[in-house]
Amino acid sequence: MSAPIVLITSDFRVFDQGRWHATPAQYVEAVLHGSGAIPLVLPPMAGEGLDLDAVLERVDGVLLTGSRSNVHPSLYGVEPEAKYEPYDPARDATTLPLIRKAIALGMPLFAICRGFQELNVALGGTLITEVQELDGRMDHRAPEHPEADHRYGIRHGVKIVREGCIGRVLGHDEIQVNSLHRQAVGELAPGLAIEATAADGTIEAVRVTDAAGFAVGVQWHPEYWVRSDAPSARLFQAFGEAVRDYADARSGVAKLAAE
Numbered sequence: 001m002s003a004p005i006v007l008i009t010s011d012f013r014v015f016d017q018g019r020w021h022a023t024p025a026q027y028v029e030a031v032l033h034g035s036g037a038i039p040l041v042l043p044p045m046a047g048e049g050l051d052l053d054a055v056l057e058r059v060d061g062v063l064l065t066g067s068r069s070n071v072h073p074s075l076y077g078v079e080p081e082a083k084y085e086p087y088d089p090a091r092d093a094t095t096l097p098l099i100r101k102a103i104a105l106g107m108p109l110f111a112i113c114r115g116f117q118e119l120n121v122a123l124g125g126t127l128i129t130e131v132q133e134l135d136g137r138m139d140h141r142a143p144e145h146p147e148a149d150h151r152y153g154i155r156h157g158v159k160i161v162r163e164g165c166i167g168r169v170l171g172h173d174e175i176q177v178n179s180l181h182r183q184a185v186g187e188l189a190p191g192l193a194i195e196a197t198a199a200d201g202t203i204e205a206v207r208v209t210d211a212a213g214f215a216v217g218v219q220w221h222p223e224y225w226v227r228s229d230a231p232s233a234r235l236f237q238a239f240g241e242a243v244r245d246y247a248d249a250r251s252g253v254a255k256l257a258a259e
């Protein structure tokens, strides 16, 4: 059996005087080392005709990455304002349909930070645009600091729903997580169930309720500490197991069809 393939979303970015389809290395490394799967970066080009159905026929799981850019507010019914920028319309036009298609196929899905927010919007939920401005809410943004290890440092606890998917995978009621976001899940989309919350009530993790396997989103960044933090490692391991199961089932169906 060949190693399964995990599709990793990317951003449209302009830097080094060029136009890039870019994704942070930490996600690619976490798929390879933490999930034991082949990472494959997907360019954000569905809006330009890239056939997502054809891509999804060839892969076994989807990882949705974090990003400094925000989901465009018009996609969840909010008037855009300059203070909600930066946006990445090419990414939105790719990730939102990708999520709906992967879920319809029953494909394992792991959505992180912006990806977690995309999961909620793709299924009809809303986002809070600046969570730190709401009364009683914590500041979930990372400190401005030149060192990534500091920005991605552990910041607060999250309460885990023990009977949920993450609760079963981790076997804990509470874990400590990092936090690098200004937006948050507002109205939860139909089809999602809460898996974890922060002390201020912010929704920190969800699962797709009808999913047969692992289809989970988290607001924190387990990919960053996948080599040193046990819960982070376990989440990527569980995703890898689900991806292998999906690949096995898919090749079984293909074999039967060929007989």
Ligand SMILES: N[C@@H](CCC(=O)NCCCC(=O)O)C(=O)O
Residues within 6 Å of the ligand: 065, 066, 067, 068, 069, 070, 112, 113, 114, 115, 117, 180, 181, 182, 183, 184
């Ligand atoms: N932009 C959204 C999503 C947050 C997110 O994905 N953060 C990753 C940040 C990576 C970095 O700063 O290096 C929000 O702000 O809520």
